Amino acid sequence: MKSVYSGLLASAALAFLAAPAVAQGKSTLETVKARGELSCGVNVGLAGFSSKDDKGEWSGLDADYCRAIAAAVLGDGKKVKFVATTAKERFTALTSGEIDILSRNTTWTMSRDSSMGMAFAGVNYYDGQGFIVKKSANIKSAKELDGASICVQTGTTTELNLADFFRDNKMKYSPIVFEKADEAMKAYQGNRCDAYTTDVSGLYSEKLRTATPDDHVVLPDLISKEPLGPSVRQGDAQWFSIVKWVHYAMLNAEEAGITSKNVDQMLTSSTSADVKRILGKDGDFGKGIGLDNDWAVRILKQVGNYGEVFDRNVGEGSRLKIARGANKLWKNGGLQYAPPIR
Amino acid sequence: MAVETQNGATGGTRSSGILPAALYRPEVRSIIYQVALVVILALAAWWVINNVQENLRRQNIASGFEFLDRRSGFDIAQTLVEYSSASTYGRAFLVGLLNTLLVAVLGIVLATIVGFLVGIARLSHNWLIAKLATAYVEVLRNMPLLLQLFFWYFAVLKGLPAPRQSFALGAGSFLNVRGLYMPAPVPQEGFGWVLGAFVIGILASVALSLYARRLQRDTGRQLPVFLPSLGLVVGLPLVAFLLSGAPLTFDYPQLRGFNFNGGFVILPELMALLIGLSLYTASFIAETVRSGLMGVPKGQTEAADALGLSRGQSLRLVIIPQAMRIIIPPLTSQYLNLTKNSSLAVAIGYPDFVSVFTGTVLNQTGQAVEVILITMGVFLTISLATSLGMNWFNKRMALVER
Numbered sequence: 001m002k003s004v005y006s007g008l009l010a011s012a013a014l015a016f017l018a019a020p021a022v023a024q025g026k027s028t029l030e031t032v033k034a035r036g037e038l039s040c041g042v043n044v045g046l047a048g049f050s051s052k053d054d055k056g057e058w059s060g061l062d063a064d065y066c067r068a069i070a071a072a073v074l075g076d077g078k079k080v081k082f083v084a085t086t087a088k089e090r091f092t093a094l095t096s097g098e099i100d101i102l103s104r105n106t107t108w109t110m111s112r113d114s115s116m117g118m119a120f121a122g123v124n125y126y127d128g129q130g131f132i133v134k135k136s137a138n139i140k141s142a143k144e145l146d147g148a149s150i151c152v153q154t155g156t157t158t159e160l161n162l163a164d165f166f167r168d169n170k171m172k173y174s175p176i177v178f179e180k181a182d183e184a185m186k187a188y189q190g191n192r193c194d195a196y197t198t199d200v201s202g203l204y205s206e207k208l209r210t211a212t213p214d215d216h217v218v219l220p221d222l223i224s225k226e227p228l229g230p231s232v233r234q235g236d237a238q239w240f241s242i243v244k245w246v247h248y249a250m251l252n253a254e255e256a257g258i259t260s261k262n263v264d265q266m267l268t269s270s271t272s273a274d275v276k277r278i279l280g281k282d283g284d285f286g287k288g289i290g291l292d293n294d295w296a297v298r299i300l301k302q303v304g305n306y307g308e309v310f311d312r313n314v315g316e317g318s319r320l321k322i323a324r325g326a327n328k329l330w331k332n333g334g335l336q337y338a339p340p341i342r
Numbered sequence: 343m344a345v346e347t348q349n350g351a352t353g354g355t356r357s358s359g360i361l362p363a364a365l366y367r368p369e370v371r372s373i374i375y376q377v378a379l380v381v382i383l384a385l386a387a388w389w390v391i392n393n394v395q396e397n398l399r400r401q402n403i404a405s406g407f408e409f410l411d412r413r414s415g416f417d418i419a420q421t422l423v424e425y426s427s428a429s430t431y432g433r434a435f436l437v438g439l440l441n442t443l444l445v446a447v448l449g450i451v452l453a454t455i456v457g458f459l460v461g462i463a464r465l466s467h468n469w470l471i472a473k474l475a476t477a478y479v480e481v482l483r484n485m486p487l488l489l490q491l492f493f494w495y496f497a498v499l500k501g502l503p504a505p506r507q508s509f510a511l512g513a514g515s516f517l518n519v520r521g522l523y524m525p526a527p528v529p530q531e532g533f534g535w536v537l538g539a540f541v542i543g544i545l546a547s548v549a550l551s552l553y554a555r556r557l558q559r560d561t562g563r564q565l566p567v568f569l570p571s572l573g574l575v576v577g578l579p580l581v582a583f584l585l586s587g588a589p590l591t592f593d594y595p596q597l598r599g600f601n602f603n604g605g606f607v608i609l610p611e612l613m614a615l616l617i618g619l620s621l622y623t624a625s626f627i628a629e630t631v632r633s634g635l636m637g638v639p640k641g642q643t644e645a646a647d648a649l650g651l652s653r654g655q656s657l658r659l660v661i662i663p664q665a666m667r668i669i670i671p672p673l674t675s676q677y678l679n680l681t682k683n684s685s686l687a688v689a690i691g692y693p694d695f696v697s698v699f700t701g702t703v704l705n706q707t708g709q710a711v712e713v714i715l716i717t718m719g720v721f722l723t724i725s726l727a728t729s730l731g732m733n734w735f736n737k738r739m740a741l742v743e744r
Contacts, residue, residue: 087705088701088704088705091705091708091710092710095401095403095708095710111706111707111708112708114402115402115403115404115708116403116404116708117398117402117403117708145600146599146600147599147600147601147603148599148600149600149601151691154688154697154701154702154705155701155702155704155705159416159702159706160415160427160706162416162417163415163416163417163427164415166417167427167428173417174601175416175417175419176419176611176691177418177419177691177693177702178688178689178690178691179688179689179697179701180689183689183690183691184691186496187496187500190496190500190519191519192500192519192520192610192691194600194601234401234402235400235401235402
């Protein structure tokens with residue numbers, strides 16, 4: 001008879017444990033505020049985008065995006081819990097609610113945006129897929145890679161582009177697929193593969209981490225479009241707006257010339273209507289997305305505008321020294337264009 | 343009501359009038375409890391399924407199994423069946439499954455051979471052999487398997503030379519960091535005769551051993567079996583091969599561009615996984631074998647000695663058949679462990695089922711619930727099938743007991 005009781009107990013417990021899944025009434029903004037911390041999914045380690053230094057501090061373009069959101073929502077950019085995710089785990093981590101936002105050099109594609117329960121809020125880095133090879137191989141173009149073994153990370157658009165590229169060019173290759181970029185790079189360096197492929201920004205970052213960066217070359221060919229950006233769960237329009245407008249605020253600030261250094265001065269002395277609207281001196285724009293009107297000021301004070309963030313993490317001010325290229329502001333000939341705050 | 347009073351009467355229990363007397367009978371109550379449990383379980387299952395569907399729908403995540411018919415769009419390094427990026431996700435599922443089964447089957451065979459040898463060696467009277475076997479077991483079974491896989495893949499096999507500096511192994515075979523390249527046999531017209539001769543050879547040697555066993559049982563006379571069988575299985579096809587004019591050519595691997603082309607290749611990922619898995623599992627099997635051998639009473643060995651059997655004969659005819667009864671059940675667990683551990687393949691880039699299906703397919707489709715369900719189903723099926731086979735084997739061996 002005892003087993004019957006424990007069976008009953010078990011099924012009751014099961015029902016109880018599963019119950020919170022239905023009770024999803026709270027909005028993401030409320031949840032984050034109640035928790036007092038933003039749970040942000042980032043890359044396990046990709047220099048320039050999100051990587052941990054020896055003090056355990058996260059830095060990078062994607063990590064700073066998390067801080068900007070925390071600054072806007074919670075008032076403090078330090079209130080971020082960084083959750084390191086592999087390419088394979090990231091989507092389930094987001095849709096299951098483990099993280100509030102996925103800010104992990106993730107390519108915006110139609111299938112991800114439509115049928116996977118997630119919504120992309122913007123593009124914080126325009127990238128393209130390329131290849132890194134050893135200098136000694138003496139290869140000048142990706143078209144010379146016929147018959148090569150290529151190391152790649154699982155669960156990425158990279159894997160698909162690779163297949164398309166070789167198919168379209170009627171070339172043969174052998175994909176060696178790893179779960180982590182680290183292992184794929186290790187295999188490439190151990191001569192298991194002739195090339196390693198991922199987004200070009202990632203290639204530069206991985207190149208820096210090799211023992212002898214000068215022995216490797218990133219090929220000039222770009223074989224795909226890789227718009228990388230943050231994503232949130234579908235079905236929470238307010239949260240989606242917040243994440244989207246945090247990026248736009250940083251872009252608009254750069255365009256208006258507001259930086260982390262001059263934001264205080266701008267607050268008091270600027271007469272530009274644009275600047276006043278961004279900094280919340282004019283209008284009620286912050287309220288519209290469920291925040292207060294100082295939201296952008298906090299982002300700029302604590303994190304900076306897009307140009308500053310880019311420069312310090314991947315641009316000239318960093319070890320990577322990647323050119324702004326397609327990530328320049330639209331008025332400088334790039335693709336970064338933000339709808340106006342008005 | 344009439345029925346109840348009848349029951350109450352036969353049960354001989356008091357009826358308070360509020361509750362039917364039948365409820366006081368333990369059997370009736372136990373049935374009610376069990377029915378209630380089943381109902382609750384069914385409701386719980388219905389609720390879980392419903393909840394999952396509702397949540398998926400609300401989050402706008404595609405569900406259903408239609409994705410299996412869609413084009414996969416990615417390539418796989420090792421395919422045992424025809425596959426390209428134009429094939430479907432369903433086909434990718436099959437490729438991954440076969441790759442896992444390949445590792446599982448080869449791994450089980452290797453682990454069993456090594457495990458039995460080491461297990462017997464641990465009981466050897468030769469001090470050096472016994473200690474070496476002990477060291478083997480203690481070192482391998484006490485280190486995490488993932489670490490060992492990394493060791494074989496990133497330390498041992500990565501030490502191999504690049505394609506241009508390959509080790510030539512003779513007969514057109516090459517070993518390098520990209521794998522072991524061997525000539526692939528290409529059967530020509532008339533090769534069917536050779537295959538036919540091979541099948542006939544196997545059948546004939548089975549018949550011979552059955553006949554020899556019956557002859558020994560009936561008359562006590564022993565027939566030589568091993569050498570004639572070898573002759574039948576190897577010699578007969580060889581004769582057919584020569585008579586039909588050697589209808590077999592080889593496709594030799596050739597260094598072209600980056601890699602060897604043609605021939606037949608064993609990927610280093612497969613080698614590392616196979617070596618790592620089988621050596622690790624072999625250390626557990628060795629202990630199982632040792633416990634089995636030690637579980638046979640000493641009197642049995644002494645009796646075999648008294649009959650004048652050699653040490654080899656007494657092992658083969660007396661000790662091992664009895665030890666098998668102890669060995670098989672834990673051996674089954676080890677086989678199951680090996681199969682499940684093969685999912686660590688993803689760490690070293692071998693395209694096994696988990697890597698291809700639960701990794702790439704899950705990510706490209708985003709249908710986590712379906713993919714995980716299928717994965718659980720597949721491992722459950724493989725494991726249950728292994729158990730079933732081993733249980734059958736166990737029953738057969740148990741008959742030896744008198």
